[in-house]
Amino acid sequence: xxxVSADGGRPPTLEQVARYAGVSRSTVSRVINAVPTVAPxxxxxxxxxxxxxxxxxxxxxxxLVTRRTDSVAIVISExxxxxxxxxxxxxFTDPYVGRVxxxxxxxxxxxxxxxxxxxxxPPARHLVLRYxxxxxxxxxxxxxxxxxxPMPGLLDDLDIPTVLSARPGPPVRASYVDVDQRAGxxxxxxxxxxxxxxxxxxxxxxxxxxxxxxxxxxxxxxxxGYGQPDPPVVEADFTRAGGEAAxxxxxxxxxxxDGLFVANDLMAEGAVRVLRELGRRVPDDVAVVGxxxxxxxxxxxxxxxxxxxxxxxMAAEMARLLLAxxxxxxxxxxxxxxxxxxxxxxxx
Amino acid sequence: xxxVSADGGRPPTLEQVARYAGVSRSTVSRVINAVPTVAPxxxxxxxxxxxxxxxxxxxxxxxLVTRRTDSVAIVISExxxxxxxxxxxxxFTDPYVGRVxxxxxxxxxxxxxxxxxxxxxPPARHLVLRYxxxxxxxxxxxxxxxxxxPMPGLLDDLDIPTVLSARPGPPVRASYVDVDQRAGxxxxxxxxxxxxxxxxxxxxxxxxxxxxxxxxxxxxxxxxGYGQPDPPVVEADFTRAGGEAAxxxxxxxxxxxDGLFVANDLMAEGAVRVLRELGRRVPDDVAVVGxxxxxxxxxxxxxxxxxxxxxxxMAAEMARLLLAxxxxxxxxxxxxxxxxxxxxxxxx
DNA sequence: ATGAAAGCGCTAACAT
DNA sequence: ATGTTAGCGCTTTCAT
Numbered sequence: 001x002x003x004v005s006a007d008g009g010r011p012p013t014l015e016q017v018a019r020y021a022g023v024s025r026s027t028v029s030r031v032i033n034a035v036p037t038v039a040p041x042x043x044x045x046x047x048x049x050x051x052x053x054x055x056x057x058x059x060x061x062x063x064l065v066t067r068r069t070d071s072v073a074i075v076i077s078e079x080x081x082x083x084x085x086x087x088x089x090x091x092f093t094d095p096y097v098g099r100v101x102x103x104x105x106x107x108x109x110x111x112x113x114x115x116x117x118x119x120x121x122p123p124a125r126h127l128v129l130r131y132x133x134x135x136x137x138x139x140x141x142x143x144x145x146x147x148x149x150p151m152p153g154l155l156d157d158l159d160i161p162t163v164l165s166a167r168p169g170p171p172v173r174a175s176y177v178d179v180d181q182r183a184g185x186x187x188x189x190x191x192x193x194x195x196x197x198x199x200x201x202x203x204x205x206x207x208x209x210x211x212x213x214x215x216x217x218x219x220x221x222x223x224x225g226y227g228q229p230d231p232p233v234v235e236a237d238f239t240r241a242g243g244e245a246a247x248x249x250x251x252x253x254x255x256x257x258d259g260l261f262v263a264n265d266l267m268a269e270g271a272v273r274v275l276r277e278l279g280r281r282v283p284d285d286v287a288v289v290g291x292x293x294x295x296x297x298x299x300x301x302x303x304x305x306x307x308x309x310x311x312x313x314m315a316a317e318m319a320r321l322l323l324a325x326x327x328x329x330x331x332x333x334x335x336x337x338x339x340x341x342x343x344x345x346x347x348x
Numbered sequence: 349x350x351x352v353s354a355d356g357g358r359p360p361t362l363e364q365v366a367r368y369a370g371v372s373r374s375t376v377s378r379v380i381n382a383v384p385t386v387a388p389x390x391x392x393x394x395x396x397x398x399x400x401x402x403x404x405x406x407x408x409x410x411x412l413v414t415r416r417t418d419s420v421a422i423v424i425s426e427x428x429x430x431x432x433x434x435x436x437x438x439x440f441t442d443p444y445v446g447r448v449x450x451x452x453x454x455x456x457x458x459x460x461x462x463x464x465x466x467x468x469x470p471p472a473r474h475l476v477l478r479y480x481x482x483x484x485x486x487x488x489x490x491x492x493x494x495x496x497x498p499m500p501g502l503l504d505d506l507d508i509p510t511v512l513s514a515r516p517g518p519p520v521r522a523s524y525v526d527v528d529q530r531a532g533x534x535x536x537x538x539x540x541x542x543x544x545x546x547x548x549x550x551x552x553x554x555x556x557x558x559x560x561x562x563x564x565x566x567x568x569x570x571x572x573g574y575g576q577p578d579p580p581v582v583e584a585d586f587t588r589a590g591g592e593a594a595x596x597x598x599x600x601x602x603x604x605x606d607g608l609f610v611a612n613d614l615m616a617e618g619a620v621r622v623l624r625e626l627g628r629r630v631p632d633d634v635a636v637v638g639x640x641x642x643x644x645x646x647x648x649x650x651x652x653x654x655x656x657x658x659x660x661x662m663a664a665e666m667a668r669l670l671l672a673x674x675x676x677x678x679x680x681x682x683x684x685x686x687x688x689x690x691x692x693x694x695x696x
Numbered sequence: 697a698t699g700a701a702a703g704c705g706c707t708a709a710c711a712t
Numbered sequence: 713a714t715g716t717t718a719g720c721g722c723t724t725t726c727a728t
Contacts (some may be wrong), residue, residue, distance in 0.1 A: 013721055024699045029723060037697055059482035060417075061721030064408040064704050071484070073464070101467065109472050114479045116421070117465035119449065124457050131462045134407040136419070136484070241647055273649075299589060301621075361705055372715045377707060385713055409705030412720045 012053040021049035032057060063135070071114035072322060073137040074101060075128065077144040077151040078120070095294040096311065097143065100165060103315025104141055111323065113138075120151060133158055139322045141315075144168065145209045161325040163318045167210050167335065175325070175333040177318045179309040181211055184340035185218025188261045188289040188307055193226055195287050195348055197259030201232035203246040203271055205263040212238075215263045215291060232257065236267050243267025247274035258286055265290040265297040268304050272347065287348040302346035309340050360401040369397035380405060411483070419462035420670060421485040422449060423476065425492040425499040426468070443642045444659065445491065448513060451663025452489055459671065461486075468499060481506055487670045489663075492516065493557045509673040511666045515558050515683065523673070523681040525666045527657040529559055532688035533566025536609045536637040536655055541574055543635050543696055545607030549580035551594040551619055553611040560586075563611045563639060580605065584615050591615025595622035606634055613638040613645040616652050620695065635696040650694035657688050 018028045023046060030038050031046040038046075049055075063069050076097055101117060108115050116137070120128050132140060132155070139161035144151050147169035155162045156172040164176035192200055202219045205212030216233065223231050232254045236242035243262060247270065250257065260275075262268035268290030272282050280286045282302060290297055293308035317336055325331050362380075366373045371394060378386050379394040386394075397403075411417050424445055449465060456463050464485070468476050480488060480503070487509035492499050495517035503510045504520040512524035540548055550567045553560030564581065571579050580602045584590035591610060595618065598605065608623075610616035616638030620630050628634045630650060638645055641656035665684055673679050 014723095015721075025722080026699060026724085027697090030698090033723085039697065042697085056478075056481045058412070058721050059484060060408045060412040061704090062723075064406070064412055064706085064721080065723045067704085069408075069484075071479070102469075105469060105472065109469075109475065112475065114475065114484075115466075117467070118463075119465070121450075121453060121457075124453065127457065127460065127462065130404075131419070133404045136407060136417075136462075362707095363705075373706080374708085374716080375714060378714085381707085387713065390714085406705050409720090410707075412705080412722085413707045415720085 011058070012055045013058070014055070017046070017049050017053050017055045020053055021046045067135075068326075069114075069136060069138055070112065071116060071137050072108065072139045072141060072319075072326075073116050073118050073132065074104060074141040074143065075118045075120055075132075075151070075155075077142060077149055078122070078146060095296065096292065099294075099311040100141075100143055100315040100318075103312030104319040106312065107316045107319035107323070113323070125151070125154075129154060129158065132160055139163075139326045141165070141318050141322060142174075145211055147208050147210060147213075161322060161329065163322045163325070165314070165318060169210070173333055175321045175335065177314045177321070177336045177338070178210075179314065179340050180337045181214035181340075182218030182221065184291060184307040184309070185215045185261065186222045187340060187342045188291070189219060189222035189226070191305070191342055191344070191348060192259035192261065192287055192289060195259070195283075197287055198228070199254075199257050200228060200259040200261065201234070201250055201254055201257045202261040203234050203236050203243060203250065203263060203267055205236070205238050205267075207235060209238075212263060219261055238264050238267060240266045240270040243270030244274045245270075247271035248278075251275070251278055251280075260286055260288045262288060262290050265292045265294045265300070265304055265306055268306070268347075269296055269300045272300060272302070272304070283346070283348045289348060293343050297343070297345070300347070305345045305348040306343050307340045308343045310338050314338050359406070360403045361406070362403075365394070365397050365401050365403045368401055369394045415483075416674075417462075417484060417486055418460065419464060419485050420456065420487045420489060420667075420674075421464050421466050421480065422452060422489040422491065423466045423468055423480075423499070423503075425490060425497055426470070426494060443644065444640070447642075447659040448489075448491055448663040448666075451660035452667040454660065455664045455667035455671070461671070473499070473502075477502060477506065480508055487511075487674045489513070489666050489670060490522075493559060495556050495558060495561075509670060509677065511670045511673070513662070513666060517558070521681055523669045523683065525662045525669070525684045525686070527662065527688050528685045529562035529688075530566030530569065532639060532655040532657070533563045533609065534570045535688060535690045536639070537567060537570035537574070539653070539690055539692070539696060540607035540609065540635055540637060543607070543631075545635055546576070547602075547605050548576060548607040548609065549582070549598055549602055549605045550609040551582050551584050551591060551598065551611060551615055553584070553586050553615075555583060557586075560611060567609055584611075586612050586615060588614045588618040591618030592622045593618075595619035596626075599623075599626055599628075608634055608636045610636060610638050613640045613642045613648070613652055613654055616654070616695075617644055617648045620648065620650070620652070631694070631696045637696060641691050645691075645693070648695070653693045653696040654691050655688045656691045658686050662686050 014025050014028050018025045028046050031043050118128055141163055143165040145166055152168040152172045162174040164174055166178045167176055204216040207213055234246040234250045236246035262271050268288055272288055275282055275286055282288055290304040290306035293306045297304040297306045362373050362376050366376045376394050379391050489511055491513040493514055500516040500520045510522040512522055514526045515524055552564040555561055582594040582598045584594035610619050616636055620636055623630055623634055630636055638652040638654035641654045645652040645654045
């Protein structure tokens with residue numbers, strides 16, 4: 001044991017920094033964790049030692065004692081039996097996920113909390129659960145939109161702090177943030193009627209998603225007030241191609257539609273494409289309202305009138321709820337609903 | 349200390365499972381890590397104890413000693429000064445990222461390695477680096493496409509096993525996997541010429557990306573062989589809107605183009621839209637070849653002929669290289685190039 | 697304000 | 713085949 005310095009191939013430890021600075025481990029630890037009770041000069045010496053040795057705290061050692069990792073996961077989930085395109089492909093093509101991530105970062109970054117994105121490919125679900133149980137993260141933001149998605153329930157059992165991006169199918173203990181879907185559909189109907197449209201129809205989303213169900217329910221409820229009790233309804237899958245097919249089906253049976261509420265922008269874009277292909281002018285012959293105000297809406301031709309959900313703000317709120325829950329596990333869970341707004345563009 | 353059982357609010361430890369099963373910690377550890385030298389009956393007892401106590405290994409404690417986490421990150425990076433749309437939005441709209449993730453999962457899942465996705469919002473870059481340095485993951489798959497992206501160099505300094513998704517600007521020690529971009533451009537040109545086109549042009553990608561540079565270089569090189577030494581070139585930004593604008597600029601100055609090589613599918617889709625808007629039939633008047641064979645290509649109208657890169661297979665190879673490097677840090681790094689193929693659809 | 701010492705939960709020699 | 717023991721690198725009382 002002639003010497004203990006010299007790079008052993010392993011990263012430097014607290015101990016080594018302490019020796020280098022001529023102080024105790026505790027003092028270095030205090031400096032690193034910004035504990036105020038350290039003499040300014042000593043603090044400086046230690047900081048120099050840290051820089052000189054290139055010291056980086058070892059996460060495993062730290063979180064073994066603190067029981068925190070200062071990172072949270074955003075888990076993107078879908079149940080098994082979904083449609084054609086591979087899940088990962090769809091997940092990364094849906095602008096919604098990016099907006100949620102951005103909104104959450106807004107809150108987490110200033111707090112120095114790391115955010116990792118975890119897609120749940122259904123066959124790998126158990127792996128994801130194991131990852132979360134092992135304590136890689138302090139909490140979970142769960143993006144799940146299918147009524148029969150088992151993930152909300154599974155996470156509930158895991159007893160890890162969780163916040164959901166929408167009302168789950170069966171109720172769970174976790175908090176959730178959602179947009180008032182029905183209010184959004186109301187806005188769309190009022191606007192179409194205000195534009196003088198009297199023969200409305202909808203391309204609704206999958207009825208096994210809460211968003212699909214509620215936007216349709218809102219549409220129907222709103223139309224009741226305008227004396228069109230049984231409007232044409234065509235279901236599609238929230239994709240552009242689905243929207244195209246749905247529009248064809250709709251026009252085949254209801255050629256006289258003059259106002260169309262489409263449950264998301266992607267489908268609306270597809271529907272508009274078909275409408276024009278079949279000789280309808282948009283908005284002159286058919287006015288179209290989408291939902292989401294995703295980037296697709298502004299880029300479409302013509303640009304889409306749509307219902308904006310404040311996705312980023314909602315995600316930020318999710319992050320705040322999660323942090324509060326992590327810091328105080330006994331905090332009561334709650335549901336928070338945001339109001340959607342109408343964004344008028346060229347399609348109405 | 350009347351008793352040591354009873355749930356203390358904290359998750360059960362190895363120690364508790366051992367006591368419950370009436371064996372030593374080591375034996376439980378052996379069972380968990382599937383060490384063969386455990387008597388079948390004892391193994392069973394222990395497994396029952398694990399189930400009964402609901403034991404889950406504590407990751408921090410384990411990786412403190414093993415120095416592994418059994419998880420890797422896929423880091424999506426872009427340099428600061430990029431265009432309009434927020435980075436996260438773009439990242440999650442680009443189908444490429446989803447395909448890379450899917451391809452990597454293919455290799456990692458069977459090995460029980462967790463994959464987390466980490467977007468690098470440039471202002472948060474230091475946070476990401478810290479995350480990686482702290483040892484949350486054993487290695488990094490870095491998706492970076494800008495020539496001046498500092499991430500490859502920064503990761504190199506971090507001394508963490510890394511594999512890149514493309515040739516980096518300045519060389520680094522890490523391995524990388526790429527497609528033979530120039531060969532792809534050649535395929536496109538040969539095909540267009542084979543279709544009888546003689547007045548070719550290109551909408552190239554950003555010249556600050558290797559993919560943009562090399563696809564253009566390949567296009568020019570191929571055309572030399574067909575006696576069109578100085579073809580029209582318009583640069584755009586790999587987005588649909590960029591493709592539209594580029595097509596307008598191109599036609600304004602070169603109305604007689606009859607064959608168009610577009611450096612990615614998204615731009616090609618935009619270009620086709622404009623071509624038709626300006627009265628050109630595709631492919632009759634202008635044949636169009638895209639690049640990537642992304643989902644956009646098949647969905648476009650008309651469906652796009654394109655150059656397919658085997659993205660999933662490339663990503664799988666990245667994962668294999670990374671695992672090999674993690675398991676043997678002295679392993680030599682290497683570059684692996686994949687051959688692109690021509691996918692013929694309706695646009696040519 | 698600083699240091700000493702205990703211990704977080706686990707794996708991996710080593711001993712038996 | 714199983715048990716004993718010594719750390720892994722850090723935070724956190726508790727003394728001083």
